Amino acid sequence: MSITLDFVDKTVLVIGGTSGINRGIASLFAEHGARVAVASRSQEKVDDTVASLKNLGAQSMGFTVDVRDAEAVKKGVMEVHENYGELDVVVSGAAGNFVATAMGMSANGFRAVVDIDLMGTFHVMQAVYPCLKKPGASVINISAPQAFIPMEAQSHVCAAKAGVDMLTRTLAMEWGPEGIRVNSIVPGPIENTEGMKRLAPSAEILEQVKESVPLKRLGSTEDIGNACLFLGSPMGDYINGAVIPVDGGWSQNGTGVMRSALSDFAQGTVK
Ligand code: COA
């Protein structure tokens, strides 16, 4: 079998693809020849991302959507399908996070994150299914270490992302017979992202997090994009239902530094 990371004539949709890790993933697919569609809530962010993907030489389009709105997600995905045909790769990565203990947030706060991360992923999965290339499509859900490592001040994210990974594993079974692969990628601490800004709000905490990674560095958006390229390519053809940490080994030690830092932060010891 000849193996290639060439995505010419392939369509990639990245939900939540207008900043941080997901935008990095979208850019890497564009650099490898794909047609790339992105979606998020902000028209400004969508326009800016589409322009930058076009600058990379890719055909690109975008739509605004809140993933909590199932019908709006369906409508947007259908527009991409009508313009670009079957979807070869879907990356679902819209998410929300804030630092608060379970007793420090309202039920609505907990629900907001579950609605965006878990229900949002479900809405995306239902919307893309009729448009996926069968056989051949690769669906990638962006998870987080909180899915399997309990972290103080992250009960909402832990619950939501654990749900995302079980959705991944279940859909891998339901859709596998049609030749659709569904996997999760679990990024470690990724530099220059909104997620890390929220979880490591001082230079000191960020340094501690970096030191706690066995590879002694924070990850880059390209590290995550590379894993997505692999999963989206024929090299990933037999990977289905996997939850894959791309984290420099961070989750091996239980992300201990982050846990205690967040606990201090949530209790107001660190400003
Ligand atoms: N501590 C406790 N509760 C908080 C909070 C915090 N730091 N930030 C938000 N909340 C609560 C709000 O008080 C509200 O609950 P209430 O109605 O009972 O007061 C609830 O969460 C929803 O907040 P709201 O601002 O209305 O939600 P939203 O839908 O506009 O935004 C968030 C969702 C809160 C997740 C917002 O941070 C977001 O949009 N994040 C996207 C970007 C992001 O988080 N990136 C990192 C990804 S890892």
Ligand code: NAP
């Ligand atoms: P980010 O820059 O905030 O990216 C989140 C993206 O999702 C943005 O494009 C945002 O755009 C969109 N989005 C948020 N809420 C949405 C909603 N309700 N509907 C539609 N789109 C929405 O965050 P990031 O740090 O790069 O994180 C990206 C992904 O990686 C997330 O799934 C996160 O859980 C995961 N992750 C991150 C890290 C890290 O170190 N940063 C570690 C582990 C996992 P709009 O604001 O325009 O909607």
